[in-house]
Amino acid sequence: xxxxIVIISAAVVIVGLGAYGFATVSEGGExxxxxxxxxxHVHALAFDATGRSLWLGAHTGLYRSEDGGQTxxxxxxxLRPDALDVMAVTPDPRDAGTLYIGTxxxxxxxxxxxxxxxxxxxDGLRGRDVHGLAIDPNSPVxxxxxxxxxxxxxxxxxxxxxxxARVDDGPGGETKSLTSVNLATGMxxxxxxxxxxxxxxxxxxxx
Amino acid sequence: xxxxPTATVNGFAVDPSNxxxxxxxxxxGIFRTDNGGWTWTPVANGPKNVLAVAVNPRKPSExxxxxxxxxxxxxxxxxxxxxxxx
Numbered sequence: 001x002x003x004x005i006v007i008i009s010a011a012v013v014i015v016g017l018g019a020y021g022f023a024t025v026s027e028g029g030e031x032x033x034x035x036x037x038x039x040x041h042v043h044a045l046a047f048d049a050t051g052r053s054l055w056l057g058a059h060t061g062l063y064r065s066e067d068g069g070q071t072x073x074x075x076x077x078x079l080r081p082d083a084l085d086v087m088a089v090t091p092d093p094r095d096a097g098t099l100y101i102g103t104x105x106x107x108x109x110x111x112x113x114x115x116x117x118x119x120x121x122x123d124g125l126r127g128r129d130v131h132g133l134a135i136d137p138n139s140p141v142x143x144x145x146x147x148x149x150x151x152x153x154x155x156x157x158x159x160x161x162x163x164x165a166r167v168d169d170g171p172g173g174e175t176k177s178l179t180s181v182n183l184a185t186g187m188x189x190x191x192x193x194x195x196x197x198x199x200x201x202x203x204x205x206x207x
Numbered sequence: 208x209x210x211x212p213t214a215t216v217n218g219f220a221v222d223p224s225n226x227x228x229x230x231x232x233x234x235x236g237i238f239r240t241d242n243g244g245w246t247w248t249p250v251a252n253g254p255k256n257v258l259a260v261a262v263n264p265r266k267p268s269e270x271x272x273x274x275x276x277x278x279x280x281x282x283x284x285x286x287x288x289x290x291x292x293x
Binding site: 065069 | 211213214215217218220221223226227229231232243244259260262263264265266269271274277279281292
């Protein structure tokens with residue numbers, strides 16, 4: 001992909017030109033197309049229950065688009081507003097106001113007002129480096145979180161994050177995503193799919 | 208999971224109206240299955256270096272993806288064809 005750098009009034013604008021048109025990133029000053037913020041590295045992308053809000057988790061935080069990805073607004077997160085690395089974004093599939101995020105540094109955060117206010121929901125998690133967060137489409141108060149490093153493993157909550165319990169060692173390889181998929185296992189549960197450095201893995205969630 | 212590369216899977220999304228339809232984001236592009244993962248098909252002429260993918264729950268034919276350089280791309284036909292979202 002070809003790149004060019006344009007300097008406008010001391011603002012540095014990086015314009016990527018390629019098969020998909022152009023995306024503009026601006027930082028400081030005015031830019032001609034100040035539409036996309038600096039994500040640095042995108043970890044997650046998810047729609048809310050209404051299909052109107054598109055959430056994006058990135059190394060530089062949490063972003064929301066209301067116009068199909070044309071413009072983005074950075075969400076104000078507590079704890080480390082400028083530095084939270086958002087690894088997973090998991091909207092409640094039935095309630096557009098409820099959203100969970102998994103972070104690299106601060107565990108799981110929950111919002112019940114569409115991302116305006118956040119609270120930590122980490123009781124029972126033995127680590128805070130959350131790389132995957134899956135919500136059960138049949139029972140959205142049931143979630144699974146994948147923790148790396150300290151306290152490594154898969155944790156389950158059945159009350160919307162009020163309390164977590166470790167239930168499994170988790171998939172092999174570095175996990176990039178964790179998703180509950182509404183396919184019956186035949187054992188009374190559904191499947192958890194994990195995107196990992198060793199490919200796509202799945203396991204019944206009834207462990 | 209025939210047809211899916213064993214390399215790193217960066218992102219994953221499932222159609223909430225039909226869980227057998229799934230999308231996977233990889234360095235080599237986007238792969239799609241409509242049979243619960245028994246066979247996967249790479250998206251022809253789709254974006255490369257894909258980090259994340261999402262399905263609109265109210266309009267599952269609308270699929271979004273993010274690439275390594277921050278580009279957001281969109282498909283309106285369930286992931287067959289892609290174009291820039293911005």
